[in-house]
Amino acid sequence: MDVTTYRRIATEEAFAPAELLECYRRMLRDGQGDKGFQSLWGFYLGSTAERPRSVVRRLADLGAERLADMAAAGIDHQVLALTSPGTNVLDPATARSMATLANEVAAQAVRDHPDRFTALAAVAWQDPDAAIAELERAVTRLGMCGVIANSHVQGTYLDDQRFWPVLEAAERLDVPVYLHPNTPTDRMVEPLYEAGLDGAIYGFAVETGMHLLRIITSGVFDRFPHLRLVVGHLGEALPFWLPRIDHFHAAQVASGRYPAMKALQLRPSDYLRRNVWYTTSGMAWQPGIMFVRSVVGADRVLYAMDYPYQYVPDEVRHQEELPLDAVELREFFEGIATRLFHLTV
Structure with missing residues (x-):
């Protein structure tokens, strides 16, 4: 193939x-969900302003409007993912049924x-055994290319070993886990919320x-x-902190200050270069x-738009102007x- 031609694949849509x-x-x-959920989705589903209304409309559209938006921006292909918080705020039974439904809807759009x-x-x-079964079905029968993890599950994070069998299944199936932001938990959201910083402006990066x-x-x-993890927004600022993270991880392991902080086989920055890929979703910024x-390697950074939340058609052109060769x-x-x-494809 001529190296001067390529498809523009957007990977966090x-x-x-x-x-x-x-x-x-x-x-x-019914007043359910944590404060972050109430703040974020109360806005998108309750506001009469044009932007939130257009976002909600575009989220539900896997046909004409989405395809027209892709054409207007020059996007050839989207990797679809269930929006945050996805199933993570639901009770287990509802989460199972909604995950199955979402996968069927997405699979039909792909067909x-x-x-x-x-x-x-x-x-x-919330139900790791069911999650493994659904992931296997989605990958082997529906042809899906990874799994979305919309960050914390009602305040619990994926470092909790009850979730590790799902991560093991992703490694075995050789599909990446896309770690997408969620709103901060009730334990961390308050100072962000009171300043209007709980969402994409900053709270998502803090949380993720x-x-x-x-x-x-x-x-x-x-x-x-061999687990592969993808994170958007250029890594939620972690690439800018690599030396400091390594230094203080080593210091805290040596001091024994925190029971949870154990020695690792590698430095934290090594995993950020070996196991993690970074998309440009929402960060169409050349510097x-x-x-x-x-700092992480050119082979780790790939394009994403963050549609429809940050749909800016001109950003594709701006990123084609990066100082990169063909x-x-x-x-x-x-x-x-x-x-x-x-x-x-």
Whole structure:
């Protein structure tokens, strides 16, 4: 193939079945969910402003409007993922049924438009046995290319070993786990919420960057060395902290200050270079992209838009103006995603 041509593959593109949105509406009416959920989805489902209304409409559309938006932006292919918080705020029975429904909806969209969509599996993380069974079904029968983890599950993180069998299944199936932000838990949201910082402006990065560090320091990647994890927004700032993270991890292990902080086989930064991939979702910023490429490796950084939450058609053009040659641009927009998600279209 001519290296000057490539498909632009966007790898963090959200959708939501109408049934899930209606479930969220019921939860809001009944006062269910934590403060972050009430804040985020109370806004999107309750506001009359144009932007939240357009986001909700686009989340539920896996047809004409989404395809038109992709064409307007120059996106050739989307990797679909169930929007945050997905099933994570639901009771186990509802989470199981909603994950199955979401996977069927996404699989139908892929069948309808196989050249335009692939999808990540949704699972009920609250029920690890069911999550494993659904992940296996989604990958082996529906052809899905990974699994979405919408961060904490009602305040519990994936460093908790009850979730590790699901991570083991992802490693065995050779599919990546996409760690996507959720709103901060009630234990950390209050100072963010009172300043209006609990969402994408900062709270998501605080919550998800911490989650990724918890996964690393718990020894997940020593236990599952071939597990692949994808994180958006250029790594939620962690690439900018690599030397400091390594220094104080070593110091805290040596001091024995924290029972949870154990010695690892490698430095934390080594796992961030070996097991983690970084998408540019919501971060169409040349200095940041080039910096992250320089510290984690150019083969770890790939394109995503964060549709429909941050739908900015011109960002594709801006990222095509990165100081990269034709081969590097093809890798950034297509090659890395194709290998990471085992795409065949």
